[in-house]
Amino acid sequence: MPIYRQMGLIPPKRHIVYRQPSGALYHEELFGTEGFSGMSSLVYHLYPPTMVKERGEPYSVRPKIAIEDNLQARSYLGFDLPATDDYLDSRKVLFLNGDMTIGIAAPRESMNDYFFKNADADELIFVHRGSGTLSTMYGSIDFGYGDYLVIPRGTIYRMRFDNADNRLQITESYSPVVTPPRYRNEYGQFLEHSPFCERDFRLPQNLETHDETGEFMVKIKKRGLIYPYVYNNHPFDVVGWDGCSYPYAMSIFNFEPLTGRIHMPPPIHQHFQGRNFVICSFVPRLYDYHPQAIPAPYHHSNIDSDEILYYVDGDFMSRNDIKQGQFTLHPGGIPHGPHPGAIERSIGKKETNELAVMIDPFNPVKITEDAISLEIGDYYHSWMHKNGVAV
Numbered sequence: 001m002p003i004y005r006q007m008g009l010i011p012p013k014r015h016i017v018y019r020q021p022s023g024a025l026y027h028e029e030l031f032g033t034e035g036f037s038g039m040s041s042l043v044y045h046l047y048p049p050t051m052v053k054e055r056g057e058p059y060s061v062r063p064k065i066a067i068e069d070n071l072q073a074r075s076y077l078g079f080d081l082p083a084t085d086d087y088l089d090s091r092k093v094l095f096l097n098g099d100m101t102i103g104i105a106a107p108r109e110s111m112n113d114y115f116f117k118n119a120d121a122d123e124l125i126f127v128h129r130g131s132g133t134l135s136t137m138y139g140s141i142d143f144g145y146g147d148y149l150v151i152p153r154g155t156i157y158r159m160r161f162d163n164a165d166n167r168l169q170i171t172e173s174y175s176p177v178v179t180p181p182r183y184r185n186e187y188g189q190f191l192e193h194s195p196f197c198e199r200d201f202r203l204p205q206n207l208e209t210h211d212e213t214g215e216f217m218v219k220i221k222k223r224g225l226i227y228p229y230v231y232n233n234h235p236f237d238v239v240g241w242d243g244c245s246y247p248y249a250m251s252i253f254n255f256e257p258l259t260g261r262i263h264m265p266p267p268i269h270q271h272f273q274g275r276n277f278v279i280c281s282f283v284p285r286l287y288d289y290h291p292q293a294i295p296a297p298y299h300h301s302n303i304d305s306d307e308i309l310y311y312v313d314g315d316f317m318s319r320n321d322i323k324q325g326q327f328t329l330h331p332g333g334i335p336h337g338p339h340p341g342a343i344e345r346s347i348g349k350k351e352t353n354e355l356a357v358m359i360d361p362f363n364p365v366k367i368t369e370d371a372i373s374l375e376i377g378d379y380y381h382s383w384m385h386k387n388g389v390a391v
């Protein structure tokens, strides 16, 4: 996040003597996710962030691969995933490659007795159902329906949910999740034609400093294993911080769609990106306004990218019979396009209320056993016609 942010108490210069009222030094930590040259923040703790009391035995949450190589269009019913009490237990990876994982979660309970740290991946959490608060050492962010939460890897956090009905779509990225550089000028400011700008980001608020010692469980995820670490002090013991690395939220409803007289290609919907993938937001918008425009997309050959669509709400113009929480996976290598009848049906339509998140991994994804349990078996037949009618 190239927006500089400052909260709480910090000294006038970095790396100088900075003392607590007791006379003890505050403990400065440089927090960055790309060595010492990427975006980072300087954080001032009451206690050293290194005081490990106990280290428990790790356990595996590594996804089990069911299909290594795939060249078949597939679809999955995400809302068929049963809800699970615990946040970490509820997270299920459906697709993965060397750059990222793509999954879902339906947690019922807040994280009351532990904190979580993903040491592998930035997280991009899309809130499909539910609301609550993301708590971190940088402050907290309230979230609700339609929010993306971007959490840099290594951030210790806690999710609190307002009720038990929560549906999240979670993307993990082994590189920083960023906004498209083409939306920003050479100074990092969002350009006039960008579909969103600085005002649309919700940064951490209400920095609370917890001066507590005892036993604080942080579950740390590294290479698919969860390591239970017990720290001597509360991880949110920060009195102040400044910099450009911190979690933030942005609502999909703040993405301002770009429209035109004839069909605009998917890059106009781009919202985020990481190494070897992009994420697009399809939001309610006016359709193309050329008198003979075809609003539905043309068939297209995504030869060098898998395409994964996650349907959130509204009627999706190019598909028949799509449910909330449903995924489609259109693998790179074979063309795909609107379902039978969708092109004719779209002609003359003025607007759409569709809401969806599209994730395009440039390297092929493997499919997990958890995905197989949610799969609609015959989806790849869904473009077949018989006398002009889909069979």
Ligand SMILES: [Fe+2]
Residues within 6 Å of the ligand: 300, 307, 330, 336
């Ligand atoms: Fe597509």
